[in-house]
Amino acid sequence: MEKNMSGQRRLLALVAGLVLALLGSAGVQLAAAPAARASTGQFHGVNWADQRDNFLWDENVPIGLSKSDNYATTYTKATAVLKGFQGLGTNTVRFGINPQTTASSWWGSLTAAYDAASALGMNVMIAPWTPPDGSGRINGESAAFYRMWDTVIAKYGGKSNFYFDMINEPWGYGATELTNLAADWLAHYPAIPRGRMVIPGLWADQDICTVGADSRLNGTLLSIHLYTLGGETHPTAAEWAATFRSRLCGYADRAVLSEFGVPMNTGINYNGPRDGTNNVSYLYGLTDTVRSLGMGSLLWTGVKQADQTVGPGPCFNASCAITSLAGSGTNLSLTVTNQSGLDRFRYGWGLNDNPGGGSGGSGGVLRGAGSNRCLDVPGVSQADGTRLQIWDCNGGTNQQWAALSNGALQVYGSKCLDVPGHATASGTRVQIYTCNGGANQQWRLGSDGTVIGVESGLCLDVTGAATANATPVAIATCNGGTNQKWTRQ
Template identity: 75%
Template structure:
């Protein structure tokens, strides 16, 4: 991410501006092979310095401090990383620079990387250029930085390496030559873990995708509403985004994208009419449909952070806010509808857009049903032949609730349910006992209990009760959103 004062759209030469305008219009010079799903193993967030990552001193991710020891950094990083995992993230992208790896802070910072790997997360490391440069200003320092990183993590399969964040000061030839030289320097690292940025600000994959010297690498693409690009519809944003992919979606990871999360915008609302909402629908729908990985800018802001140098800086575009002191840290979601859309792009939600649909049991082929279309609080739920009527139409709300009739929610009696607890409908309260995660494997998991929505005894007959049970992955716990 860069602040608007340093974006190439504002500072580029006439030729560069022309190229960027053409890119924004979806006009590309080259085409690549057909897109094949290949990168959706990456779904995560960027964990940035609160000042943004364009720095002349070491990078310090939000919540950490250069005075922290390795042990303290590990202890601080762990709850933050677990907070990211609670969003559904499995990947963290960190920014660095030569000053980071050459400082004593590096010996502590790696604790955050190690903590992520210990939690089973993917780690992507990306260097930022100096403020306002868009180019590497010291090649010796650049390679010394990468030598340090690769020596420590090159053999760890959880780590990927992003050559250079937003190299907007390079021509296509310069960038592809730089990438080829970088790959040649580290031949032992599998190319599937080496990430090559798109041209300009990671916004055009045509040149890097087509260069045979870069074959087998991942490709990084960024896309924002910054710089003046606007579209009235989701479809127009999709066309622009796909144009920039140049047919290389099978290798591409959307390593940065973002929208304001702290302004109360509803990202489960109508797709068209609001530029940010249309953009966010477009990118999350497209990465899901193409099987691309995506990493949100940004994962967290400080609780006291209200402003930054750009319109999509950490303070406004962060999906969580950091609270707590010392090593007793936690994250709170800043925009539940924004998280719904993000998770949808990751393949973790179905229809996470405020629309209603039936929930069909994979094992029974019958739908989650309110018996007799009853509306009374406490009515116990069952499965029944799918009719599509209102007593089978469930809407996923931004707080995780599943709502029927527009005012009743799928509810678990009590605050500490045990396996076998029957589920019911009740007035929507926003309570934790009405919050659910729709997971990628089709299970519906109660947030406070961790138990799954289950058809009793794996029954398939009309009227079979629905309950909570220990998650097993069996067909009577899997639901298809239609």
């Protein structure tokens, strides 16, 4: 099924890219005005998708959930995943549905995920996907389409943190058909504020010029998507930014980049040089633009199953997921798949000030949650074997740790956080050592704030849960304590 869904997304991207190319070659004006500054920056988040992608004939089941689960179990599982998303810096989650979802018994359990997000203070965006018949239309499903939306609006229309995205990537509609459908949809739900209704762009959400210009749709939010998977290539970040702005047509003040992404499973450094590699240039161009315009953005996609593997090609669920699901049952957590990619997303959301463009990962302090002090190399020493401690955060180079794409945490540009002698015993003091790519220098940054040694499986730990300056730092059995929680800043 994954192969079929991948083909669906590849087809729509190629069709959309071809249409846009034809429009450009025909001299059609794609950009009516410079992009205005947005008022949508309240959205920084992820899409939480079905493992098969969201083009489905049956119910949509977000990764990590199961149709066999009741409301309470779904709520517990969803809360764990959503807290993992929040650990990335997100405040918004976008869900896919279809008429089969809301007409099924699963709907009663799935709403627990929406309710859990709401309880955590997150924005929730709900978007139906077209059926996987290659049409990009709701076709003869108009009655079912409105029954679905009646169900959703009846339950969540009164909640101010819920947003309703009319239909995802309706690439089978021409401009007149799409705007007429949008006007009709709005007329069905006049009680919902326009600022919570999201209208898709033309040609698979890739161009908001037409919907932005239609006065019948005034006051709504506008959804735009942009990918490299259709084969679009630009050699520089500046050219990607210009392409993106041209499809906003001056309506950035209402626009949300509700899907974008590039592969996170190739080990590429997205904080490296911004020009010369298409995916890297793309990610710089888009994150720079949403930050400069104050636009909201939701990456595709938030999480993949730990055993879900695909090739590093076009952006499907597994390849582009920023986290991987760990655990079983209701004991779930997320691990970051590419820290440099997350750095770029966070830059776009305005959550860090790392402009990137270097050859290494982004630097920042690792602040202990329990001590409020930073992981520190004593005396600014650069000698191999120097053992680490916590100390008052002071912004020194001996407290600046760069997360590299190979899993290393690097200081001074050449020394790595290291477990001496490949030890795996709890209580082993950590040190700095010349970076060598060894498994004892590789770390997983957990969404719960833990820093876990790949080789040992143990957590970076402030010994004795002490909070005083010069307290040693070691690896220890993970226990959930605040002395094992760290914040990258």
